[in-house]
Amino acid sequence: MVQAAYLHIPFCHHICHYCDFNKVFFENQPVDQYLDAMEQEMKYTVEKHGESRLKSIFVGGGTPTALTVPQLEKFLQIIQRHLSVEEGGEFTFEANPNELTEEKLQLLKDYSVNRLSIGVQTFNDEILKKIGRVHTKREAIKTIERARKVGFNNLSLDLMYSLPGQTIGDFVQTLKEAFELNVDHMSAYSLIIEPKTVFYNLMRKGKLQVPAQEEEAKMYDLLMDEMERHGFHQYEISNFTKPGFASRHNLTYWNNEEYYGIGAGAHSYTKGIRRANIGPINKYIEAVRKNGSAYLEEHEVCKAEMMEEEVFLGLRKTAGVSKKIFERKYGVPFNEVFGQQAQEQMKKGLLAEDKENIYLTRQGRFLGNEVFQAFIGVI
Known part of the structure; x- marks a missing residue:
């Protein structure tokens, strides 16, 4: 039984130096046609599998909040027509601090979005510039205040460590400022240098200096200690929560349960089959218009693979x-x-x-x- 849906918005106004997700610059992209294709794929998917009421919907990217207000409302109406979250369920939008205007926040709230995952990464303005983020510490703090004013009380912060130029002291300060914001969930990931990123090219040229592995380990050790000290339970390798705020969407993955993946480059898992969608935007639109779906590959998972996945996904959880x-x-x-x-x-x-x-x-x-x-x- 399908538990969740991941919806992918691949547009960004700025590409971060570490990001290897399927994304493109927003300018001159066929955004409205893409949203129309997503609607067609949603309709096809629900008709094929019969599940439209879910435990969670997660909108990621790219940057979902890169959409203009009219585009965002169009997209929320599309979701409302084809998918819904059961009572007590979770409807999450990823967001960049510098793009969450009060108008967009109110729109999200009006269409039943009840959780925001905010990409803060660090509260050090100098390091934010180094990693290609365009928001500032002040904007991040103001965005969280604005979200609370609109009525969002389920806020998650995304943080990163082992960043270029980052010291243990810098990370301690970021954690201190994160705790002062009194949110109920945080994710914290160490930097991984991926191919086809700005950082990968800099690393190949010997122009990227990141903390040594020993420093990275110290930061993770510190992270676990500080989260526990501030009342956060570590329920997964990189995720920490106050009681009742664990990410239901991510738990769907780690519990090896079924989910839809809608959008360019999205992945899905239904009825024992893992599917990956076409990544390039125009090719995705063309495929959906022709077939209703945009599957690039399909893999039927055998029992042995299912058991392996049950273990290595499940072991990510601290409960195991x-x-x-x-x-x-x-x-x-x-x-x-x-x-x-x-x-x-x-x-x-x-x-x-x-x-x-x-x-x-x-x-x-x-x-x-x-x-x-x-x-x-x-x-």
């Missing part, structure tokens, strides 16, 4: 993988399939278990990818 749910889903005990691999990681101090779950230790959170790899290709 439920042995009972694993056996219920796949008809075989966890230890019968992955017992040897789990024991090897436990001996290294990277995994632990209790009666119900297998989960990463604190040490294991630093080496998550190494642990996940141990469960791939063993069946």
Whole structure:
């Protein structure tokens, strides 16, 4: 049963130096035609799978708030026609601080958006410039105040660490200022240099200086300690929440549940099939007009792959993988399939278990990818 929908808006007024998501500059793009194609794909998808009332809708990008007010209203009306969130569900928009005007905030509120994920990254203006962000610390703070004034009480901040020129002291200050804003959810990710980004090209030329791995580890250690000290529960490797504000949308992924992916480059998982959409904007529009969908590739996930995904996605959560749910889903005990691999990681101090779950230790959170790899290709 489909639990969630991810809707992709690929337009940006400015491209950040670290971003490798599917995105294009806003100027001279066929935005309205793209939104029309998204509507056609939504209609096709709901008719094919029969689920339109969901636990969560997440609008990401790109930058969804890059849309003009008329475009944003058109898009919200499209969503309203084809998808809805069940009572108590979650409807999230990603947002850049410098683009969330009071008019846009009110529009989002009027169309039942109830959660904002705000891309702050850091409260250091100098580092913001280095990473290609165009907002300032003051704009970020004002945006959060403005969102509260309009009536949003479920706000999440996206933060980054191990950034060029960033010291542990800088990160301590960013966390201090984030806590002072009294939000209920934060995500914090270390910088990863991806191909086809400004930072990747600078790195190849020897012109990018980032903190050493030891410094990055110290920042993550500090992050976990400070979040706990301020009443945030770490429920996933990079995500922290006050009680009742965990991201339901992201939990859909980590619980290995089904979801729609609508838009250029979006991914979906329904009825055991993972699909990836065409990325280029005009090719996406053309494909949807012709077929109703824009699938670039489809992969039917076999049982062995499903079990592997259950483990490496589930281990991202601090609660870990439920042995009972694993056996219920796949008809075989966890230890019968992955017992040897789990024991090897436990001996290294990277995994632990209790009666119900297998989960990463604190040490294991630093080496998550190494642990996940141990469960791939063993069946």
